[in-house]
Amino acid sequence: MALTTKGRATRQRIIEGAAAYLRGDEPAGVTLDDIRAITGTSKSQIFHYFPDGKEELFLAVARHEADRVLDDQQPHLGALTSWAAWERWRDSVVARYRAQGRHCPLGTLMGQVGSTPGAHEVVSTLLGQWQAHVRKGIGDMQAAGLVRESVDADRVAAAFIAGIQGGVQVLMSTGHVGHLEAVLDTLIDYLRG
Template identity: 85%
Template sequence: MALTAKGRATRQRIVEGAAAHLRSDDPAGVTLDDIRAITGTSKGQIFHYFPDGKEELFLAVARYEADRVLDDQQPHLGALTSWPAWERWRDSVVARYRAQGRSCPLGALMSQVGSTPGATEVVSTLVGQWEAHIRLGIAEMQAAGLVRAGVDAGRTAAAFIAGIQGGVQLLRTTGSVGHLEAALDTLIDHLRG
């Protein structure tokens, strides 16, 4: 499928419009007609750019959102080399999800697109990269002598990921960032020893 400049623009418009709508509305009830209306396109266009229909479109949106997740944590996430840096990162994560409120773009998509191979691949990639950044940060802190050598960097990084995911999920259902903050603070305390 060769896309002209116009075609690429339209495709992008569909993805971004769908992403915006999925952020604000209950994902379970989002229909192709909603997206069509919001993006000012037609059924023909949607299936022209996403021949496999809804699933392919939602997957494209998921990829789009996944890219945003790590970008939003930069530059902090890429340079976890001092305690103030960790605190800034912590604050940026909390701020991001507090702003996002109850809606969770990726969580929403996942509950829709469910357990298709493509969907798990998107999440796995994201989680893997995220975790790698944290693991590297812990290792750097250890190299600098700021964190005990006895700490298992890989396992602790995994705990961070789990804590963040759970914190965000609880934010979705309770509306409070309390659990997210508790998880991050407790784990950072753990690193501090």
């Protein structure tokens, strides 16, 4: 659907309003009427921008939240070129998820949109971009002679992604950030050699 500048702005306003609302609540019981009321839009506007209704809107919100996950780690994630940068990135990840605590807006949304191809694509895209940043950081450290050449950058970047996901999952079920810290610190130690 080709949108005018004004149309794009309205669509974005709906997404951001819905995201803010869903972040503060359990989205299971949230209806399109709630979203209409919060964002001050009409039913026909909602269906103009999201013809497939609630699932399409929730998916757009999930994509918006996924972008925030990476934004929250910048500028560190995009410039992992020194050990100090790795430590700052590590701290920003821990701080972000400690603040988030047991409530994961993206995870809850994914639970709502379920196992649709669109939902899988949001997760794959996020994890792929995240991993590419870490992969590039390891490559940059190798180019600078700070990480040994024998380190398999692809494999270790995948290990970071798995570790962060699992650390956050443990945090969400136990309330403790220790596992997230442990896996980040161990993998950075591995890079230091």
